[in-house]
Amino acid sequence: MKASYFGPMGYSQRHLFPTTWPIPPSYHDPETSVQSYQEGMEECEFAEEMGFEWVSFSEHHYSGRIATGNPAVMAAAVAERCKKAKIAILGQLLPLNNPVRAAEELAMLDNITNGRVIIGFLRGTPNEDQVYTMNPAEGRGRLLEGMDLVIKALTEPEPFSWEGRYHQFRTVSVWPRPVQQPMPPVIVATRSDDSIQYAAAHGLGLGVSFVPVDQMAKVVEKYVGWCRDAGWQPQPDQIVYRGSIYVAETDKKADEWLAGLKGPSRGMAGPSSVVRAVAAARSGEEFDLRNIIAGSPTGDVSGRGPQLSFMGGPDTIVKQIKTFHDQCGAGVMDLFFQQPGVDHGEVMKEIELFGREVLPRIKEF
Amino acid sequence: MTAQTEFKEGRVEARGLSIRYLEAGQGDTIVAVDSLTWGTPKLYHALAQKYRVVVLEAPQLGGGSPSKSSKALAGITALAAASLAPGDYSLIGTSLSANVALWQALQAPAKIEALVLISPTAILPTGGPPEAAGSRPVQSLLTHPENAPGPPQPDPALAAAEKALVHLLKEVAHDAEAESRLGEIQCATLAVFGLEDKMVSPEAARVYRARIPNCNISLVYDAGHLIEAERPEALINLVSDFVERRETFIVGRESRVINP
Structure with a gap:
């Protein structure tokens, strides 16, 4: 098994943020922000030094908690510091973006890194349907078409035009071509049947984020079955789990940290009326403003507590990770260390502890 | 619509053969070669709004020659x-008839x-479609079997024509x-392919692009193979634009202004 360091590049003063989404830009202090990115890049560099084989970035918007609106920009900067690790974009939110632009960024990155890029496709969290004013009902269709277009743009050697449902490009001719031929490894980050089937049918990997092990096992069971139907078997690197982690010297110290946490941990939602409107649109329900607003409390409905996938001392963490390996076939653990109330210094200590006490053991899986 | x-x-x-054709519209002439298996495609109806469209029924495919x-x-x-278009014209061919149009050019x-x-299937054909996902052979030519053209229960003549078409694609x-x-x-x-067309290898399209100068x-x-059945609006938009503007169809001209 491999470990991947997820680089959210969180704003160091994020504990002062309101609990809703988006975070107003008025909370931004340039000096703090510059320092935060520097610290985030140090964490990636140190993770590579400690044996993490991937560093990963993810597209999220309008929040300093995961401050990588354009993950390719972040990846390019980190790739100059991390010279060996795979650079995984897990992933780009294809429904929001121009897929040709996404393909160009990925191809450039694969050249800049001399073939170390891993591609991830992702629909995005519901709040992000509001970014760039996309109709949530179109997200699934845009993701499926976007994946086809990115793959074609990366692999087709002659210029072509594209007549899609959501995109029309009369000239596509991506330059440079990827170093990895025919294209870099691709992970589809999803739990939805149609996207899982897409991954299986196209020989692509699967990424699952933050769910308990039993839920991931069900997703992987479907994926592996559909891969078998398509005539192939996924390799360990093609089953990726992203989870939140807090590792301490002992289980007791981890429990003490958790007990000391106050308030909500995330702000990925926003006003509940908007959350309900997005959910209605995604599920194809009729949008009726009176029903959406009626009885809708104002304010935030974001999750409470850190929602950790892994927490404890090294022995416990090893056992927890092994469960995902044994029950889900996960071959890559993409780990989110920047938890609430954990500053840069503590993250560096966790990376060191994980690299020393956990990583050598999970590599044996 | x-x-x-x-x-x-x-x-x-022509050469002793009596060829059936359909004609509509006025303006510059478009000649199409088509099997007309499922009647007159929407594409020709759309083009006839602006052009004189003459559709030759491919003698091999539709006439039982x-x-x-x-x-x-x-x-x-x-x-x-x-004989029907003494002046210049644009030429359109679909599927096996595209191979005829290619040779005509x-x-x-x-x-x-x-x-x-x-x-077109002239370059790098795959030897025919995979097994049909539905009860009609033509469904093997589609990405979504439910997009099969014509009535759900084709009459014996249409069923035979569909079977013959699929057989020819294998040949x-x-x-x-x-x-x-x-x-x-x-x-x-312009060479147009359905992204899921299984009748030709994925390399086929690039051969046309690389070899034909323009x-x-x-x-x-x-x-899939029957684009007309699955994405008719996209096909009409594309072909209409190309016939009108030829290679300059790649230049955008639709306004993206919102609320001017």
Whole structure:
């Protein structure tokens, strides 16, 4: 098994943020922000030094908690510091973006890194349907078409035009071509049947984020079955789990940290009326403003507590990770260390502890 | 929704064959070669709003004539086209008829201003479709079997025509001579493929683009071999734009202004 360091590049003063989404830009202090990115890049560099084989970035918007609106920009900067690790974009939110632009960024990155890029496709969290004013009902269709277009743009050697449902490009001719031929490894980050089937049918990997092990096992069971139907078997690197982690010297110290946490941990939602409107649109329900607003409390409905996938001392963490390996076939653990109330210094200590006490053991899986 | 134009039917003689054709519209002429298996495609109805459209029923496919090669048939369709369209024209061919149109452009290029090849199978055919996902053989030509053209329960004549079409697609072989001569085609050319077309290898499209001097290739998302059945609006938009603007169709001209 491999470990991947997820680089959210969180704003160091994020504990002062309101609990809703988006975070107003008025909370931004340039000096703090510059320092935060520097610290985030140090964490990636140190993770590579400690044996993490991937560093990963993810597209999220309008929040300093995961401050990588354009993950390719972040990846390019980190790739100059991390010279060996795979650079995984897990992933780009294809429904929001121009897929040709996404393909160009990925191809450039694969050249800049001399073939170390891993591609991830992702629909995005519901709040992000509001970014760039996309109709949530179109997200699934845009993701499926976007994946086809990115793959074609990366692999087709002659210029072509594209007549899609959501995109029309009369000239596509991506330059440079990827170093990895025919294209870099691709992970589809999803739990939805149609996207899982897409991954299986196209020989692509699967990424699952933050769910308990039993839920991931069900997703992987479907994926592996559909891969078998398509005539192939996924390799360990093609089953990726992203989870939140807090590792301490002992289980007791981890429990003490958790007990000391106050308030909500995330702000990925926003006003509940908007959350309900997005959910209605995604599920194809009729949008009726009176029903959406009626009885809708104002304010935030974001999750409470850190929602950790892994927490404890090294022995416990090893056992927890092994469960995902044994029950889900996960071959890559993409780990989110920047938890609430954990500053840069503590993250560096966790990376060191994980690299020393956990990583050598999970590599044996 | 494309308005339905009334096509009048006629027959034209060429090399001893009586070829059925349909005609509608006014303006610059478009000649199409088509099996017309499922009636008159929406594409021709749309084009007839602006152009004079003459659709030649491919003698091999629709008329039950003995099987002849695309090259031989092209000589016949070129004569028929010259009889019905004395001036210059744009030429459209679909599927097996696109192979005929391709040869027509090679043999009688003088009057052809633009060439549109929709799902051509002359280059790198795969030997036919995979097993049909539904009860009708034609469903093997589609990404979504429910998009099958014509009535859900085709009459015996249509069922036989569909079966014959699929059989012919299995018979088609790589046309090395046509491939070697693609560089001779000087008119603006558009080769259109459904992204999920299993009748040709994925490398086929790029052969046209690389060999024909003024060729664009277009990929229609979420469509198999029968693009007309699965993404008719996309096909109409694309072909109409190309016929009107030829190779300059790549230049955007639709306004993106919101609330001026």
